Structures are given as C-alpha cells and as structure tokens.
Amino acid sequence: MKEILFYLFGVISAVLALLSVTSKNVIKGGVALLGSFISLGAVYFTVGAEFVGIIQVIVYGGAIIVLYLFALLTMDVKKIAEEKVRGSSAAAGAFLSILLMILLLLEASKIAGKVKPAVSGAKELALPLFFKYLLPFEIVSILLLVATIGAVAIARREE
Amino acid sequence: MNVNFLAAIMILALTGAFLPVINRLFRISGIMGALISSVGYVISAFLVLISDSGRSLLNSFFTTDDVTRLIGFLILVASWMTMLVVYWVTQRDKFVNELIGSLMIATAGALLLISAENFVSLVIAMELMTMPTYLMVLFAFDERSFEAGVKYFFNGALAVGTMLFGISLLYGMTGEFSFAALVQNLFKDPLVALAGVFILAGFGFKLTAFPFHFWGPDVYDGTCPGVAALLTGISKSAAFIALMRVVYEALPVISGKFAFIFALIAAVTMTVGNLLALAQKRVSRILAYSSVAHAGYTLIAFAALSVPVSITGILYHSAAYVFMKTAAFLSFAVFLYVWGARTMDDYKGLGKREPLLGALFLIFLFSLAGVPPMAGFISKVFVFTAAVDAGMTWLALLGLLNSAFSVAYYIWIAKQMYLEEPVIESPINNPFDKKFIVIPLAVMAVFLVVLGIWLGPVVDASTVYASKVGL
Amino acid sequence: MTENFLSLLFIVVLMLVAVPPITYLERKVLGHMQQRPGPMVVGPHGILQPIADAVKLIFKEDVVPKGADKFLFIIAPSFSVFAALLAASVVPIGFINAVPMKSGLLFVMAMSAISIYALFLAGYSSNDKYSFLAGMRAAAQVLGFELPMGFALMAVVILFGSFDFNEIIKWQQQHGWGILYQPIAFLIFLVMMIAEINRPPFDLPEGESELVGGFHTEYSGMRFAAFFFGEYINIIVLSLVITALFFGGWSGPFAEKFPILGVIYHLLKASFFIFLAFWLRATFPRYRFDQMLSIMWKVFLPLSILNLLIAAGEALLVG
Numbered sequence: 001m002k003e004i005l006f007y008l009f010g011v012i013s014a015v016l017a018l019l020s021v022t023s024k025n026v027i028k029g030g031v032a033l034l035g036s037f038i039s040l041g042a043v044y045f046t047v048g049a050e051f052v053g054i055i056q057v058i059v060y061g062g063a064i065i066v067l068y069l070f071a072l073l074t075m076d077v078k079k080i081a082e083e084k085v086r087g088s089s090a091a092a093g094a095f096l097s098i099l100l101m102i103l104l105l106l107e108a109s110k111i112a113g114k115v116k117p118a119v120s121g122a123k124e125l126a127l128p129l130f131f132k133y134l135l136p137f138e139i140v141s142i143l144l145l146v147a148t149i150g151a152v153a154i155a156r157r158e159e
Numbered sequence: 160m161n162v163n164f165l166a167a168i169m170i171l172a173l174t175g176a177f178l179p180v181i182n183r184l185f186r187i188s189g190i191m192g193a194l195i196s197s198v199g200y201v202i203s204a205f206l207v208l209i210s211d212s213g214r215s216l217l218n219s220f221f222t223t224d225d226v227t228r229l230i231g232f233l234i235l236v237a238s239w240m241t242m243l244v245v246y247w248v249t250q251r252d253k254f255v256n257e258l259i260g261s262l263m264i265a266t267a268g269a270l271l272l273i274s275a276e277n278f279v280s281l282v283i284a285m286e287l288m289t290m291p292t293y294l295m296v297l298f299a300f301d302e303r304s305f306e307a308g309v310k311y312f313f314n315g316a317l318a319v320g321t322m323l324f325g326i327s328l329l330y331g332m333t334g335e336f337s338f339a340a341l342v343q344n345l346f347k348d349p350l351v352a353l354a355g356v357f358i359l360a361g362f363g364f365k366l367t368a369f370p371f372h373f374w375g376p377d378v379y380d381g382t383c384p385g386v387a388a389l390l391t392g393i394s395k396s397a398a399f400i401a402l403m404r405v406v407y408e409a410l411p412v413i414s415g416k417f418a419f420i421f422a423l424i425a426a427v428t429m430t431v432g433n434l435l436a437l438a439q440k441r442v443s444r445i446l447a448y449s450s451v452a453h454a455g456y457t458l459i460a461f462a463a464l465s466v467p468v469s470i471t472g473i474l475y476h477s478a479a480y481v482f483m484k485t486a487a488f489l490s491f492a493v494f495l496y497v498w499g500a501r502t503m504d505d506y507k508g509l510g511k512r513e514p515l516l517g518a519l520f521l522i523f524l525f526s527l528a529g530v531p532p533m534a535g536f537i538s539k540v541f542v543f544t545a546a547v548d549a550g551m552t553w554l555a556l557l558g559l560l561n562s563a564f565s566v567a568y569y570i571w572i573a574k575q576m577y578l579e580e581p582v583i584e585s586p587i588n589n590p591f592d593k594k595f596i597v598i599p600l601a602v603m604a605v606f607l608v609v610l611g612i613w614l615g616p617v618v619d620a621s622t623v624y625a626s627k628v629g630l
Numbered sequence: 631m632t633e634n635f636l637s638l639l640f641i642v643v644l645m646l647v648a649v650p651p652i653t654y655l656e657r658k659v660l661g662h663m664q665q666r667p668g669p670m671v672v673g674p675h676g677i678l679q680p681i682a683d684a685v686k687l688i689f690k691e692d693v694v695p696k697g698a699d700k701f702l703f704i705i706a707p708s709f710s711v712f713a714a715l716l717a718a719s720v721v722p723i724g725f726i727n728a729v730p731m732k733s734g735l736l737f738v739m740a741m742s743a744i745s746i747y748a749l750f751l752a753g754y755s756s757n758d759k760y761s762f763l764a765g766m767r768a769a770a771q772v773l774g775f776e777l778p779m780g781f782a783l784m785a786v787v788i789l790f791g792s793f794d795f796n797e798i799i800k801w802q803q804q805h806g807w808g809i810l811y812q813p814i815a816f817l818i819f820l821v822m823m824i825a826e827i828n829r830p831p832f833d834l835p836e837g838e839s840e841l842v843g844g845f846h847t848e849y850s851g852m853r854f855a856a857f858f859f860g861e862y863i864n865i866i867v868l869s870l871v872i873t874a875l876f877f878g879g880w881s882g883p884f885a886e887k888f889p890i891l892g893v894i895y896h897l898l899k900a901s902f903f904i905f906l907a908f909w910l911r912a913t914f915p916r917y918r919f920d921q922m923l924s925i926m927w928k929v930f931l932p933l934s935i936l937n938l939l940i941a942a943g944e945a946l947l948v949g
Binding site for chain 3: 025027028031034038041050051054055057058061062063066067069070073074121122
C-alpha cells in the first residue's frame with residue numbers, strides 16, 4: 001500500500017514538474033509547481049518522514065510559491081510567455097536530458113521496489129543538525145544574514 | 160578545524176556583518192568603517208598565523224593544515240588591501256559600509272573554502288564566498304553593472320545548481336559526503352561518475368575553465384573593478400585550493416585516467432584566454448581574459464597530478480595569483496577612478512602622469528606575464544616543471560608558447576603607458592589623499608617580489624601536503 | 631482503524647453541519663451588537679434563514695466570467711474547503727482524534743498556508759481587476775502573518791516540547807494552561823489567526839467598500855458557498871487549535887472519567903473564540919494595506935522573536 005502511494009505521488013510530482021516548465025501560462029506553471037511540491041511532501045509522508053513532508057509543504061507550498069506568484073503577477077506575464085527557443089539548443093538539451101534520464105533509470109531500476117519506511121520526526125532531524133552538522137548549519141545562518149544585507153542594500157539603493 | 164582559525168573566520172564574518180548595522184546606528188564616517196574592518200583583518204590574520212596551536216574541533220568538516228594557514232594568510236592580506244582600495248574608490252557612496260562588509264564576509268567564505276574537507280562544507284563555504292559578491296557586482300547600480308550582476312547571478316546559480324545536483328547524486332548512491340566516497344566509487348558506478356562530472360562542471364564555472372569561461376570577462380568588465388579584483392583573484396584562488404583537495408584525495412584512482420582530460424581543458428583554456436585577450440580594446444577585458452588564461456596555467460599543474468611538484472605548482476600559482484591579479488585589477492580601479500581610463504587609448508601616457516602608480520601596475524603586469532624576480536615567474540616554473548616531470552612535455556611547451564604569447568598584450572599596455580603622449584588632459588577625480596592609495600598596492604608588490612625570491616613557505620607547505628596525500 | 635475512520639467521518643460531518651448555524655449566529659450577534667434584530671423573517675427569529683440561504687445558493691446560476699482562466703477558476707474554491715477539512719482532521723476534539731499525528735500542529739500550519747491559494751487563484755483567474763487586487767492583497771497578507779504566527783507557535787512548542795496536540799494538552803494538565811506561561815504568544819497567535827481567516831480588521835482581500843467583493847466578486851452559486859464553507863471551517867479549526875494550545879483543550883473537571891465531557895469542554899472553549907471573531911468584526915474598522923503590513927513586520931515579528939527568549943527561559947525553568 002505504502003509503495004503504491006510512494007510511486008503514485010512520485011509520478012504525480014514528476015508530471016506536474018514537467019507541466020510547470022512546459023506550461024505557456026506562468027501562473028498555471030506556478031500552480032503546477034505547487035502541486036509538484038505538495039505531492040513531493042506526500043512522498044515524504046509515505047516513507048515515514050512526516051516532519052520533512054510538512055516542512056516541504058509549508059516552506060515551498062506556503063512561502064516560496066506565494067512569493068513566486070506574487071512577483072509574477074506584478075510583472076508583465078505575457079512577455080515571458082512569448083520567449084522563442086532556438087532549435088539547436090533545444091535539440092542539445094533534449095539529447096543531454098534523455099541521456100541523463102536513461103542513466104538515472106538504469107541505476108534506479110537496480111534499487112527499485114525497496115521502499116523502507118522509517119519514522120522520522122523533528123527530533124531525528126534536529127539531532128544531526130545541531131550536533132554533527134552544527135558548524136555548516138551555523139555558516140548557513142551567516143549566509144542568510146548576507147542575503148538579508150544584500151536585499152536591504154539593493155532595495156534602499158533606489159531611494 | 161583549529162579553534163584559532165575558526166575564531167579568525169568568525170571575527171572576519173561578524174565584523175563584516177555588523178559593519179552596516181554599526182553604520183545605521185552611529186552614522187560612522189567612511190574612514191571609521193575602513194578602520195574598524197582593518198582591525199578585524201589584523202586580528203584574524205594574527206589568529207590565522209597562530210592557528211597551528213590550540214585545540215581542534217569538528218574535524219570531519221574543515222581541516223586546518225599548512226596549506227590552509229599559508230593561503231589563508233595570503234588571501235587575508237590581499238583582501239585587506241582590496242578593502243582599502245575599494246573603500247578609497249567608493250568612499251563617497253552612502254553604502255560603502257555594506258560593500259566593505261560584503262567583502263569581508265566573502266573573504267571569510269574563501270577562508271572556509273580552502274579548509275573544506277567534505278562536500279557539505281565545500282558547498283556551504285563556496286556559497287558563503289559567492290553570496291556577498293552577488294550584491295557587490297550589482298553595487299555600482301548603473302546599466303553595465305545591472306547586466307553584469309544578472310549574468311553573474313544566473314551563472315552562479317547554475318554553477319551551484321550543477322554542483323548540488325552532483326553532490327545529491329553522490330549522496331544518494333553512496334550515503335556519504337566525503338571526497339573519498341566520490342573517488343572510491345568513481346569507476347564502479349556510472350551515476351557516481353556522473354556526479355563527478357557535475358561537481359567538476361560546478362568548479363569549472365567558478366574557475367572560468369574552458370567550456371564555462373564565457374561569463375567571466377563580461378562580468379569582470381561590467382562591474383566595478385574593485386569587485387572584479389575579489390572575483391578574479393581571491394575567489395578563484397580559493398576555488399583552486401578546494402579543487403586541489405577534491406582531486407588529490409582521488410589521487411590513487413584517477414591519476415593517469417583523468418590527467419588527459421585536465422590537460423585538454425588546461426590547453427584549451429589558456430589558449431582561448433590568451434587569444435581573446437589579444438583582441439580586446441579595453442584594459443579590463445584584457446585583464447579578464449588573462450585571468451581565464453591563468454586558470455589554464457593552474458590546470459596544467461592539475462593535469463600533472465601524478466608528481467609531487469604539481470602540488471607546489473598549484474599552491475605557488477594560487478599564492479602568486481591572489482596578489483598579482485587582485486593588484487592588477489585594483490590598479491585599474493585607481494586609474495579608472497582618478498583618470499577615467501578604460502580603453503587602451505585612454506592609457507596613453509598615463510605612466511608619465513602617475514609615475515608611482517604606473518610603476519606598480521607594471522610590476523603586476525610583468526608578474527602576470529612571468530618575468531623574474533616576481534612570484535609569477537617562479538609559479539610558472541613550478542607548473543611547467545610538473546608537466547615535464549609527469550611526461551607531458553607537449554603541455555609544458557604549449558604553456559611556454561602561451562606565456563610568450565601573452566607577453567605581447569602586457570607589453571602593449573606598458574608601451575601605451577610609457578611611450579605614447581598623454582591624451583587625457585585632466586583627472587576626473589583628484590582627491591587630496593591620493594598618495595595614500597599607493598600604500599596597499601605597494602604592499603602587494605612587496606609580497607609578490609618576496610614570494611618570488613623566498614621559496615621556503617610555499618614549498619614547505621606543499622611538501623607537507625604531498626606527504627599527507629601520499630605522493 | 632475503524633475508530634479513526636468514524637472519527638474522521640464525525641469531524642467532517644460536524645464541520646459541514648456546523649457552518650450554517652454559525653452563519654446565522656454571526657448575523658444575529660452582529661445585529662444585536664449594532665442594535666438591530668438581524669434576520670427575523672424566515673422562521674421564528676429567522677432561525678431557518680441558513681436553510682433559505684442554502685436553497686438559494688444551490689439553485690443560483692453558476693457563472694464563469696468571460697476571459698476567465700477556467701481551470702483555475704473552477705479549482706480555486708476547492709483549495710479553501712479541502713485545506714480546511716484536512717486541517718480539521720488532525721485536531722483532536724476530546725477523545726475524537728481522526729489522524730493522530732506527531733507533527734499535528736505543523737500540519738495545521740501547512741494547511742493554512744495552502745488555503746491562501748484559494749483566494750489568490752480566485753483573484754487571478756476571475757479576469758476582474760478588483761479580484762486581481764484582492765488576490766495580490768491575499769498573497770501579501772500571507773507573507774505578513776505567516777512569520778509571526780510561526781514564531782509564536784515556535785515559542786509554545788519550545789515550552790511544550792512537542793508538536794503533538796495530545797502531548798501538548800497532557801503537558802497543560804500537569805503544569806497549567808499555556809496562557810499562564812505564554813500570554814504574548816497567545817496574543818500574537820490570536821491576531822494572526824484573525825488575519826489568517828480574513829476576518830475584520832484584516833479582511834483586506836474582501837474589502838467590500840474598496841474592492842466590491844474582493845476575490846469572490848465573480849463567484850456565484852455553490853462555488854461562492856465553497857469559499858464560505860472554507861472560511862468558517864477555518865474559524866472553527868483555529869479556535870479549536872488556540873484552545874488546545876493555550877486553554878488546556880479538552881482538559882477540565884471530570885474530563886478524565888467521562889471522556890464525552892472532554893469533547894464538550896473543548897467545543898465550549900472553542901466557541902468563545904468563534905464568538906470573538908464576530909465581536910471583533912462588529913468592533914474594529916479595517917486596517918489599511920500598508921498599516922497591516924507594517925504592524926505585522928515591524929511590531930509582531932520582533933515581538934514574537936523576543937518571545938522565543940522568554941519561552942526558552944521558561945522551558946529551562948519548568949522542564
């Protein structure tokens with residue numbers, strides 16, 4: 001049962017992710033991306049990582065997509081939709097992605113069917129984060145601080 | 160990671176982060192900002208120097224060895240001098256403290272990057288080094304820097320994206336983040352090999368190595384030259400050290416098999432860089448393409464990775480490169496600020512107008528070209544020796560040919576500066592404290608000459624590292 | 631398993647059945663607060679008014695405006711109802727707990743984050759400038775309230791040491807109600823809750839005096855009703871949550887012996903907050919857009935972060 005759900009949500013997530021990049025309408029693309037993120041959260045649920053799944057929905061579904069859509073609405077949506085793609089670059093991209101996909105599928109077929117649910121809540125996530133990975137974690141916080149400083153400096157600049 | 164080294168990084172990053180806050184609270188003048196950050200630099204340079212004593216912690220992520228100490232100290236000095244010049248050039252700007260703060264945080268990232276020991280710390284350190292530069296590239300806020308900023312941002316995002324993709328593949332297949340995990344499974348598992356390709360591509364963006372070099376000159380040319388000095392000099396050198404740690408961990412497995420790929424990338428990168436540099440009219444673009452060519456020279460040493468002297472080559476070239484490229488861009492920044500000189504035509508006769516600055520600029524250019532007794536000469540000697548030792552004489556010859564070729568455009572700039580009559584009548588900015596700005600540049604010139612004569616520190620550090628990786 | 635299924639059924643039915651009486655009560659309460667009788671015509675004291683409304687909404691013509699993005703226009707209301715019902719399914723009412731979840735509190739947060747898309751997509755897809763503006767306001771509002779709300783919840787979670795509603799209520803049975811320890815978090819959460827369910831004074835996405843009807847201007851019939859079902863279910867759920875976090879949830883005298891009493895306690899306590907939502911609507915004028923954003927970002931966000939310190943101190947003391 002869990003395996004069926006795992007693969008079902010995985011496929012939904014992949015299909016919606018595909019839709020989000022191929023959609024002509026950027027808002028629809030954003031909604032497809034939202035769906036993709038939510039089903040990714042569901043994938044986490046099926047393997048027992050409910051905390052990660054919920055955080056996925058809150059952060060990506062709740063905050064990031066809202067920001068994307070908010071920014072997209074304030075821009076001229078039609079202009080973005082009319083971008084032309086060159087045939088040669090599309091062909092090269094298609095070739096590379098098909099190559100990548102074949103490789104990934106070959107590898108994935110070796111480990112397919114082994115869904116190993118393991119319950120993991122906030123505690124299981126927090127322990128490595130605050131002990132083993134403490135230093136990288138603290139550095140990431142400086143990273144965010146830098147991003148904030150940069151955003152403030154750029155935004156204030158225009159005054 | 161050594162406690163003192165960690166303290167150095169923290170002091171640097173926190174001084175940088177709090178500088179804008181202090182400015183908002185107390186409305187400090189620009190010179191105060193430069194002084195406060197200088198204090199931060201001095202303290203952290205001292206801490207880096209004493210980082211061979213004291214206890215160490217969290218060793219699985221960052222390491223403090225001789226390489227870290229040496230390159231870290233050099234990066235700190237170069238960054239300090241960059242800060243002084245950048246402050247001097249942009250002191251009238253209201254946001255100069257934000258700029259200096261970002262510079263300090265980026266330097267802290269570079270210090271972390273040269274000590275990174277697995278892929279988690281590598282990516283985070285690289286991001287910490289890159290993230291402040293997104294702001295800095297945009298800082299001038301004119302049309303050109305917007306273009307450069309957007310280009311830089313998307314290329315940087317692509318670079319870190321490919322790298323993270325590779326790392327996540329690696330983690331998915333092996334369950335580990337260590338460099339060794341990549342190496343041990345490289346030829347066992349096609350997906351790990353793919354991860355290796357992606358990680359290498361991410362490095363390629365940072366180093367402006369051949370297929371990923373195109374963004375470099377546009378960005379270095381579009382942004383203000385002080386920032387370009389950071390991007391080409393400090394951040395590239397740090398990335399070279401990080402790549403060295405990744406590759407030399409892999410030594411027993413990949414030597415011989417991968418050497419040819421590195422050789423090919425090196426050959427194409429330096430040739431493309433030099434050829435394109437010759438075709439440029441603007442001095443900043445010449446310097447930018449010469450930076451691409453120098454990435455190629457360093458990659459020669461990577462191609463020769465089976466012999467111990469290649470480590471000396473990498474270290475020496477990174478050490479020399481920190482100073483010569485940074486200083487060349489900083490001199491360009493000063494010329495741009497005082498005389499408004501951008502193109503080759505503007506440089507006519509500038510050597511006569513600014514004898515001292517001109518002479519310093521000449522030193523940096525000659526070091527880039529590889530003229531003794533500057534460090535650029537010695538570093539090239541080590542790099543080419545490594546190539547010959549590893550049995551790639553053709554690569555060494557190509558490198559020699561390239562460096563002979565590159566002398567052409569460096570000499571060309573010198574000729575414009577000294578043998579032509581001046582075209583620019585009067586300076587566009589002529590601040591009273593112009594004589595002070597020579598000091599940081601002179602310090603860098605002294606470092607270049609000392610490194611060119613006193614081989615001890617770099618060679619010792621590389622010997623220690625070579626014995627550590629088993630060469 | 632059957633127990634869970636029955637509980638789920640009970641909760642869904644309770645939520646859907648509770649909405650019509652609540653709309654009636656709201657109109658009555660508002661009416662009396664404004665010194666007028668409210669609905670009086672259908673049935674004694676207008677008590678059958680919700681049924682009349684329902685009949686009207688069911689038989690009303692369903693209009694999709696010209697130029698609307700049809701797909702998004704149709705799915706938008708479902709976000710509202712489904713997100714609210716999903717959130718309801720993890721909140722325990724007394725012993726009735728359909729989906730016992732270790733991270734239940736976070737799940738409610740996640741669903742509230744999703745429910746904002748109903749407003750946003752409705753506003754965008756209607757092809758109407760007022761709806762569009764309302765959608766933008768909704769998006770900005772969610773960016774405003776989500777952070778202070780998250781930080782306020784973080785403070786209480788530090789104190790209780792769990793995201794699980796049952797654990798939280800058990801903690802309060804031992805140590806006393808949450809509001810005694812975390813009054814600031816309670817106030818912040820209360821305000822953010824009002825903002826989240828788009829009730830006055832934070833009903834900016836509706837703003838009938840400025841935006842006609844806001845995001846639902848172009849909606850009619852059952853789709854229109856779906857928005858209101860979503861909104862009222864959200865009020866009930868958040869009232870249950872705030873009760874569980876700060877007022878002991880289903881705990882009370884004799885609740886251990888007679889579990890049914892717990893259900894009644896919890897519902898009674900929650901109904902006060904439902905009443906509070908009506909009360910606020912009658913009392914406060916609407917915030918202006920920039921005022922709303924600045925109070926969220928400049929007052930509540932720093933306050934909620936400072937409150938984390940208090941919570942950490944308390945957690946050390948109480949254990």
